[in-house]
Amino acid sequence: MKLVLITGASRGIGAEIARLFCEKGYLVAANYNKSVIDAEKLSSTSHNIKTFKADVSVSSDVNNMISEIKKYFGKNPDILINNAGISHSGLITDDDQYIYDEIFNTNMKSVFLCSNAVLPDMISQKKGKIINISSMWGQTGGSCEVLYSASKSAVIGFTKALAKEVGPSGINVNCIAPGIIKTDMLSCYTEEDLKVLSDETPLMRLGTPRDIAETALFLASECSDFITGQIIGVNGGFLI
Ligand code: NAP
DSSP: OOEEEESSOSSHHHHHHHHHHHHTTOEEEEEESSOHHHHHHHHTTOTTEEEEEOOTTSHHHHHHHHHHHHHHHSSOOSEEEEOOOOOOOSOGGGOOHHHHHHHHIIIIIHHHHHHHHHHHHHHHHTOEEEEEEOOHHHHHOOTTOHHHHHHHHHHHHHHHHHHHHHGGGTEEEEEEEEOSBOSGGGGGSOHHHHHHHHHTSTTSSOBOHHHHHHHHHHHHSGGGTTOOSOEEEESTTSOO
8 A cells, every 4th residue: 555644634635635545545644733633533534544743844853753654654655745834924024034934944844854854765766756735826926925925936946856856766746736725724814805716716616625635646646657847736727
């Protein structure tokens, strides 16, 4: 059975990816940080899901988590899904270096740390898949989400460069850029805002965590073996 590590799997998109991969026969290492109860609920749904606590923006946490995963499952993850992230909105002139560090450490440094932790084994096995979750705002830039957008653009750049570097080692690196997806992350939007965003979407609805999970499943599968370095927009046509 293939082993997938999903960061930020306690809630929202990450939790749905964990559920879908488990349903499809994968072993799931589900990372969480603060949401202990949600993580317990997720792991109680199947013996094939094991949760691992780590702040993925911290190098020692990531290294400990990978050691624990290898000890528990007896192998390195076959697939890494870098999903953990935080959003932040406000005027750039109100942001400071602490907010910058928090956003970039969580959204970008974590992608670097987790990828670096699983890559040595993937390279020696000449096999592996890394899937990064960016954002539509990382492609276009979102007003009042400058730091968030910049961190998600960095994830896109990281994906493309890493795909070139590790492609010869048989590793695929791809990125999903979600549009507006119904999770806790949208709590800063009013119902009215969400209605406007939905009306502006050609497919006339907001996205669901399942929409992203299905795309991740495709990118993890053999059906996508010749796809690497790509940014797949899952946004209902909001950005074309
Ligand atoms: P969410 O519901 O707020 O969930 C965020 C997840 O990230 C939680 O499981 C949280 O875990 C985890 N997380 C945050 N910081 C972490 C850290 N330092 N270490 C480990 N885990 C951490 O958000 P979501 O909507 O599912 O977003 C998932 C990803 O999709 C993010 O990268 C986000 O930027 C991206 N995205 C979302 C949307 C959207 O509209 N929802 C759109 C574009 C892109 P704990 O609660 O356990 O700390």
